[in-house]
Amino acid sequence: MEEKIKKYRKSEGSNPLTPITSSWMYKIMDNHEQIGKLMEIYGSPINLHHLPSFTKNIEDFQHIFQKLEVNGQIYFARKANKSKSLVKAALSYGVGVDTASYRELQEALALGGNAENLVLTAAIKTLPLMELAVKNNISIIIDNYDELELVQHVAQEMDRIAHIGIRLSGFNINGQKLYSRFGFDIDMERDKLKGWLGDRLKSKNLLLCGFHFHLDGYSIEQRAEAILQTLDVIEEFDIAATKISFIDIGGGILMNYLESKEEWEQFQERLQQAVLEKDAPVTFKNNGLGFKKNLQENGITGKLNTYPYFNQINGPEFLERILTYKxxxxxxxxxxxxxxxxxxxxxxxxxxxxxxxxTIAKVVHRKKDAENNWLVGLDMNMSQLKSSSADFLLDPYIIYSDPIETENNIELYFTGAYCLEQDVILKRKLSFPNLPQIGDFVVFVNTGGYMMHFYETEAHLFELSKNLYIHDDNETILPDDTLSKKHSVEDVFEN
Ligand SMILES: Cc1ncc(COP(=O)(O)O)c(C=O)c1O
Known part of the structure; x- marks a missing residue:
């Protein structure tokens, strides 16, 4: 049988950052025609979501709870991705959803969520949001006294008992307090909170069911310590309005994006050399991504301002380490x-x-700038691949329409549609066998968490990117926005 010629290629060059990938991604990249059709229907860029990978991740976390015989429950933090298909998949898989706004909660309810499987952790809780949560008996994580007053008032008006969790912060780690703008300070507010909740007049429509925290950063020790310190608080809260059944430790479980620790370390080293002007730039305009040149000492200051893309301990193992910490x-x-x-x-x-x-985008133009750099313009903008990270440090792929016959090692940057000089989609200089043609596709892998949606805007009146999902390996690709209450889980997943 004639071997099929691959038309896609990852960026290579002397500073690769090879992403971890899955077989479903290659099936997509192998099907140029299918991507072309999707682009015709939905425009560029498109975001594809592979639900079997999502449910596999759920299972892997569940496995840790089972193995360690811990009564655990997962609440998918929907803020990381807007797609309804993920909410539906989480709920049908028996796990919960963490909602952070009125619409997130409203949609999760419409998709089948209920008091058993939803939690509200929104940083700002307006009266309508509080009413929606109380009306549906959703557990509400309370951040401050004004929220306590509001939830009590709303529950009283509705003649209900609101189920609440208290968000704590200010944990003591190795003699230092962990600052957070969120939550009640574990030391300063403990007694006042106990008094407030113990006062049957003030809290007569409230039932304290648990405690919550979400820590900035990715420390296993800090999370384990915070659990232990929260357990101490629980012991003290043996008061009337309580029936404490949970500790919710939020998110921040590290993920690993990259195949090689060496590549990750070498890249950082090489970036610093470039910032010090001891080597050629590896980023657009020699952007240090957080590293700066210290002019006095001719050394580096600052730190890499990106997500730590390589992590040996990640995902389920990270959770296991928290639970086995002593x-x-x-x-x-x-x-x-x-x-x-x-x-x-x-x-x-x-x-x-x-x-x-x-995330897949179409190539619209190619040009050279005055510094002889190839700039490849994509039909997308910087907000469609953006997080708080200074750059998304994973090698992308190009899907060429023509077979790759000769290799010319072209260095290039991908640029976006905003009228901003800084709309350079990835800051890293990339290297491909050839310049793409107009209409070729560029693929960014593993963009599901935050990258697609968190900072996406409609500036210039650009359409928001289209979200599509693959519900099983038969490769049917469906638009996310057709999902509604009318569909049962079976309808959706056996379409
Ligand atoms: C309260 C809360 N829970 C969960 C998460 C999800 O965190 P991650 O995506 O790092 O798992 C966040 C993220 O900001 C959060 O604020």
Whole structure:
């Protein structure tokens, strides 16, 4: 049989950052015609979501809870990706959804969510949002006294008992307090909070069901310590308006994007050399991505301002490390959790989206700038591949319409549609065998967590990117926005 010639190619060059990929991604990249049709219907860029990868991630986390015999529950943090298909998949898989706004909660309810499987953690809770949550008996994570007053008032007006969790912060880690703008300070507010909730007049329509935290950063130790310190608080909260059944430890479970630790370290080293002008730039306009040249010492200051894309310990193993953490000479965290008969909840966003997403855009033009750089203009803008990270440090792919016969090692940057000098889609200089043709496709892999949606805007009145999903391996690709309440889970998944 004649071997099919591959037409897609990853960026290579001397500083590769090879992403971890999945077989479904290659099936898509192999089907130029199918992508062409999708672009005709939905425009560029498109975001593809592979639901079997999502449910596999759910299973992998569930496996850790089962293995360690911990009563655990997952709440998918929907803020990381807007797609309804993921909400539907999470709910039909028996896990919950963490909602962070009125529309997130409203849609999750319409898609089949309920008091059993939804939680509201919104940073700002307006009166309509609080009313929606109380009306539907959704657990509400409370951040401050004004929210406590509001939820009490709303529940009283509706003659209901609101189920609440208290968000804590200010945990003590190795003698230092962890600052957060969120939550009640674990030291300063403890007694006042106990008094407030213990006052039957003030809190007569409230039932305290649990405690919550979400920590910035990615420390296993900090999360484990925060669980232990929260358990101490629970012991003290044996008061009237309480029936404490959960600790919710939020998200921040690390994910690994890259195949090679060496590539990751070499890239950072090489970037620093470029910033020091000891080597040629590896980024657009020699952007240090957080590294700066210290002129006095001719050294580097600052730190890499991106997500830590390579992580040896990630996903389910990261969770396992939290649960098996012990203070010197003490029992592991999981034993305390088991003994207290507490459900341990997690709210992973990014790490549940590992290997779930692809963003594909069409090449519109090619040009050379005055510094002799190839700039390849894509039919997308910088907000459609953006997070708080200074750059998305994964090699993208080009799908060529013509077979790659000769290799010319072209270095290039991808540019976007905003009228901003900084709309350079990836800051890294990339290297491909050939310049793409107009109409070729560029594929960014593993973009499901935050990259697609978190900062997407409609500036210049650009259409928002289209979200599509693949519900099983028969490769049917469906638009996310057709999902509605009318569909049963079976309708959607057996279409
Ligand atoms: C309260 C809360 N829960 C969960 C998450 C999800 O975090 P991650 O995507 O890092 O898992 C966030 C992210 O900001 C959050 O604020």
């Amino acid at each position: 203070r010197p000479g003490d029992k592991p965290v999981l034993e305390y959790v088991r003994n207290e008969n507490i459900q341990l909840r997690i709210e992973p966003g990014r790490s549940l989206l590992n290997q779930v997403g692809l």
